[in-house]
Amino acid sequence: MDDVTETLRRALATLPPGALCVGYSGGLDSGVLLHALAALPEARARGLSVIHVDHGLQDYSADWAQHCQQTAAALQLPLRVVRVAVARTGGDGLEAAARAARMAAFGQHLAPGSLLALAHHADDQTETVLLKLLRGAGPEGLRGMRPLRRLGANRLWRPLLALPRAALQRYASAHALQWIDDPSNLDTRHARNFLRNDVLPLLRTRWPRLDTAVGHSARWLAATAEQLDGDAAIALAQIQGVDPATLDAAGWLALSDALRPLTVRRWLRDLGLPPPEHVHIEQLQQQLQRAGDDRNPCVSWAGAELRRYRDRLHALAPQTAPAADWQIDWDGRSPLTLPAGCGRLAAVAAPTGPLQLQVRFRRGGERLRPHDDTHTRELRDLLQQAGVPPWQRGRLPLVHAGGELLAVADLWHTAQAEILFGGPLRYEPDA
Structure with a gap:
């Protein structure tokens, strides 16, 4: 039995209940995942289906959708094509905007309780961890992609994270699969493409086991992140006020360097406010340490601000001041x-x-x-x-x-x- 099929069979045996849907782009990776799952009766028993998101970013995206329809029909699987509009301007770039639109489409069109299968593999995990590292992420970010995580009312399942892309290429060759190569994957103006096409091939010539090593580190950091997340929940319960939008400022400062960012992010997440970047947490810590009792320090970012008054830290959405003469x-x-x-x-x-x-x-x-x-x-x-x-x-x-x-x-x-x-x-x- 090939590595892909064996990996999927083992993963399906421990997968929580739920209808199974494959996110299919038409490329090699998702094509392998779709073909291999379609060959497994235990996957079809879950009502296996397919979803393709057409971002409309390429002139021939309609041809890709048609290829996906033909592939799904050949496998006798139902396919839904979802067309989305991607914002071409924004601070996070086109790549991030396309991903956000894609994930929103998945969340909107999947039946609640579904499991969305994506074809990310060990090479993708290496790229993700290194990109997070270059952005200064902590343990939560450096844990990389998780094999199974919540996606709104559904779950996102990545069963191939332990396999290198070479294993998927062998499967595609053995089964004579047809796929579409997205030319935008060669555009090294995008950070991930630059890392994938220019940087990682060079690193692998010096460190052939790079992907295995990064995968091990990601798993260690995942365990660390889970432990810290539990500690942050305990810390938050100890310093949160009767008003849930307040914290004991001195109690927050007394937390360890590892717990302060996690605790404040958990606090804001529970309040429905956007999380701060690392720089905002550093600014908050410095202002609280330096400000006298008669000062009311404030740190703000898009959609939220943190203010100290007396001994309490307050979280709130930015407010518009009423007209002075109203x-x-x-x-x-x-x-x-x-x-x-x-x-x-x-x-x-x-x-x-x-x-x-x-x-x-x-x-x-x-x-x-x-x-x-x-x-x-x-x-x-x-x-x-x-x-x-x-x-x-x-x-x-x-x-x-x-x-x-x-x-x-x-x-x-x-x-x-x-x-x-x-x-x-x-x-x-x-x-």
Whole structure:
């Protein structure tokens, strides 16, 4: 039995349940995977099917789709062709954009619980690990591609990672397979192609066992990454606040160099915020170590920012400040939606009579006497004493009547507001 078939048979024996679908490009690698799986009854028993993503980046991409249709038909397997639009501009480059579009198409068109089989092999793993290394990745990145991982509601399965591409070439030759060579794979302007075509052949002449060695390292790092991920989960549980969007800043700084990045990335992932790059984590660490207690350091990147206030680290999406002169009349009877994503304001009970209220944001110098207090207070002092973070203070709605401040969101209200509204206002900030 050939290496490809034997590898697939062993991998299928331990594969979790689920319908099996092959991601088929029409090239040699995915052609070998498709042909070999189609020959195995245990693969067909899983409802084996095929999906081809047409990126539309080549003038003859329609011919490739037709080749895939003919191959699937010859193997008596159902095929779905999915056409996607790839953004040709962007910071990550065309190669990354095509991959993102492809993975999105897989996630959209696979039935939940499916297993998507891809034909990555040991040579691909070497390229991936070295590219990650050149980008400064840690253990999680240097573990390379995993044989089995989650893909939304499905799983991504790479059963050939332990085999060199030479094994796939032998299989293709033995079975007289036909495939398409993508000429863009020769374009060394793309980092992976440069590594594959120019760098790795030279390295292999000096280190013939390069791919085996890199594969071993990737497996060791995978085990390390899993251990660190578990440690990061424990660390996060110990330093996360009652408000899940906060962390104990000193507790985070006290973590080991290995755990700090993993813990903050896990924290942000759980909050649905984009993860930071290594440089952002270094900036955060340096600012927290150097900033005095009276400073509020902030590190931001696309889609997220981390701010310290007092002893807590806060994670939030970037916020747009409301216009300084914004003001609106309000009768207190209908809920009011505030600008710049500042939330909604409503009275718990209908006011006792017609009101002419004005709602605006802080402009400085505001004062009020809370209904349960005997003194008039500076709003600035009240906010500080209540521990309201500085970036939230300018987003709190202030309700005025006749030039007098009656209420600050749902935090404070005067005796007059107590009579008019029967208690504090209801304020719902945007998440």
